[in-house]
Amino acid sequence: MASAGETQAAELEGRFREGDIRALARALTLVESGHPLGQELLKRLRGQGRAKVVGVTGSPGAGKSTLTDRLIVEARQRGEKVGVLAVDPSSPFTGGAILGDRIRMMRHHQDPGVYIRSLASRGALGGLAGATVAALALLEAFGFDRIFVETVGVGQSEVDIARVADTTLLVLTPAAGDAVQAFKAGVMEIADLFAVNKFDLPGGDRIIQELKSALDLSPPRPGGWRPPIFPTVAATGEGVEALFEGLEAHHQHLLGHGLLEAHRLERARFEVESVIQEWGRKKTHKAGDLVARVARGELSPEEAARRLLRPEAQEGPA
Amino acid sequence: MASAGETQAAELEGRFREGDIRALARALTLVESGHPLGQELLKRLRGQGRAKVVGVTGSPGAGKSTLTDRLIVEARQRGEKVGVLAVDPSSPFTGGAILGDRIRMMRHHQDPGVYIRSLASRGALGGLAGATVAALALLEAFGFDRIFVETVGVGQSEVDIARVADTTLLVLTPAAGDAVQAFKAGVMEIADLFAVNKFDLPGGDRIIQELKSALDLSPPRPGGWRPPIFPTVAATGEGVEALFEGLEAHHQHLLGHGLLEAHRLERARFEVESVIQEWGRKKTHKAGDLVARVARGELSPEEAARRLLRPEAQEGPA
Structure with missing residues (x-):
């Protein structure tokens, strides 16, 4: 005889497999809260599905959420089902979260082909929590074609996201010494692609030149990949289509060079x-x-x- | 009969306790490299001595090394023996280290009352390695009165240093959106004192106003401590004496409120x-x-x- 927990898990798993979005939401809550039922579900669902996982990171205020919002539109136009995990690094001292302008993404909330979820990164002391990766496994099992993981990136979570995602997009802006910070902190090396967002601000061309020079000095990437740089204005959508095609090109590069498996092992x-x-x-x-x-x-x-x-x-x- | 390892450890311990600086250097190398003899030494020496441990952190380029150099002079004028641990966060991908202008501190190398040691933070993926704290324990046991731990602070190592040090000094500059970064990243909350270094650059007064406003909104600190803000120009020494007295005031605050023990437990x-x-x-x-x-x-x-x-x-x- 099955235990009450097993019955509950089987019932939830059934609805999940039928594509019931409320079952997904409940499963995510159970996993995030560390509930045993969440573990049971993960055991049943983990390792299924195969999404293109894109990490989007960069300094606070670089416009990551707005850019992700635009990338969702591109993905939808190509018929992809899209999941988004937005990771708020809570302060380890106050538990308070940075909210940002994530609200903009809510315009997709009527679209059944888009599912957006905010996660706290509690307990990870600035890094990405294990629960984030568990949530990612659930989104994959649910059958999304593409999953964006947005981290409000400072330090550790940027390094972590590169271990978890197949493709890592680093969003910089012409302002505020973004690029200089990235060079000094060694964050350069984790990016598979760069977006210089808010490119309508002064200094964009200079940053692109600086990035190019820095990349010339960087060690070669697996399979000879050279990270491309895309100027974007997320607010207007300028440059976003080219950026999306860049994400796709990186995915094809991983497939073509048998590198996807190494990413999954690292995750x-x-x-x-x-x-x-x-x-x-x-x-x-x-x-x-x-x-x-x-x-x-x-x-x-x-x-x-x-x-x-x-x-x-x-x-x-x- | 003692084993060869125990004999070696006892011999090194003896020289260490006599104040032989070469024994300290060797002990640090053993501990950093993970050698069993280092563990044996730590077992014998750990928990001895009592230094004032000051963490110095902030963005790359804020002038932390130059400021630490000036603080060493202040400490020496008061007759303190000073140890410095300079932690270079190696990139987890290349193993390359940021060198910075640490060379300036070498002017103390003729002074037997000052000992400066660079440590790699290998293996800690951006955070502070356990070996750093072990090195700190050795410096304490050697009898230094004050130990500065300088971290080239990005993200995790800033959070870590606040767990390890008794007093944490956050160094900002008027330039490059330093303060904005600090506000957004939640790093504000780890600082016991602020230095606005390079105060001769434009924008210093504005940053101090912004910091004050942010501190007004911050949760109260243990014992009612309100982090003071010191304008400094490390290159000329301007403001450094006041800053040193601020460090001392914080130490007295910890002592007066019985808070030092909590810091040691956290470490x-x-x-x-x-x-x-x-x-x-x-x-x-x-x-x-x-x-x-x-x-x-x-x-x-x-x-x-x-x-x-x-x-x-x-x-x-x-």
Whole structure:
């Protein structure tokens, strides 16, 4: 006899497989909240479907949401079903989220071929949470053709998104020393494509020249890919079609060079690491005595870690 | 009978305790490279000494190294022995490091009361490596009165430094939208003090006004601390004495409100979490088959993590 949880999971799985968008929404909530039913569902659905996964990252204020909004339109015109995961990096100290102008994307909410979901990145301390990748697996299983993962990118989440997405788009603007920041922070190397958005502002041509020079000095990419640079004005849609075709060209490059599988392995690796990191964080936060002994120098952090990961403490993050 | 390793450790420990700077340098190298002798030494020395630990962070190019250089002079004038850990976040993709103008600090190399050490943050994917905190423990044990930890701050390492240091100084400049970046990224909340460096550039007063407004809206800090803002010109030394006194005031605030212990516990927590995260990363990278099964949807990341952390796999990161 099936348990109540298994029955619930089977029922939800059935509706999910029939394409019921409310079942998807509920599954995402269960996964995000860490509910056991979410884990059960993931077990049943993971690894199904095959979407083109595009990470969209860049500084706050670069216009990532508006650009994503325009890219959705392009994808819809080509008949693709589109999912969007918008990751808000909550501050680890206040729990507050940056909202941004994501509201604009709501104009798609009448279109059944578009599903947009905001996720908090709670617990990942600036990086991308494991729950984000689990949510991505659900969207893939639901059968979307293309999934945009937008991260309000500062530091770690930009590095993380490149591990999770097949194609990473870095959005810069002519203003505010965006490019300089990107060069110095080593973020350059994670981008498969660049958009210089708000190209109607002064300084756009200069940034493109700087990017080109920097790319000339960069190490070669797998399969000889050279990241193209697209000037865009997301507010008017200028340059967005060319950018979309650039995303498509990168996907074809990955397929043509057998590189897609390596991306999927890297994503899985990221997921496993995230689970261990999250367990470590939760266990450490519960282990006040052990931590105090480390602080007093009575116990090494290694020994404390070993004790925290003992078999009886290994049931997971419960 | 003591083993060869124990004999070596005891010999090095002896020289270390006598204040031999070469023993400190060797101990740091052993710890940074993950050598077992380093672990043995840490076990003997950890938890000794008591330094004022100041984290110095901010955007690339804000002048952190030059400012730290000036703060060293202030500390030396007050008779303090000073240690500096300069953390270069290597790119996780190229292994290349940002060198910066750290060379300036070399003018202290004739002064036996100052010890400066550069550390790579390899393996921490943009964050602060556990080895950094281990190095900090060694500097404390060596008897420095004050230790500056300078991180070329982008994203994660700024959040990390606030967990490790007693006092966190965020260095901004009037140029390049520094303050705007800080506001948006939630980095504001980690700073105990602000320096608006390069204050001779245009826009300094405006930034100070913006910071003040933002601080008015920030949640209250422990013990009612209100982060002060110091205009500085590190190149000439202008404003640096006031800034140093600000660091001292914050330390007295921590002492007066019994908050220093909480900082030390947080540092220990960070260390334990870092160890677990690093083990997770190493184990995952060796587990190709397991990762491939996760990628194919045959195994959940949680189950893969559980198998990786099985007792027989728990000997550490060897």
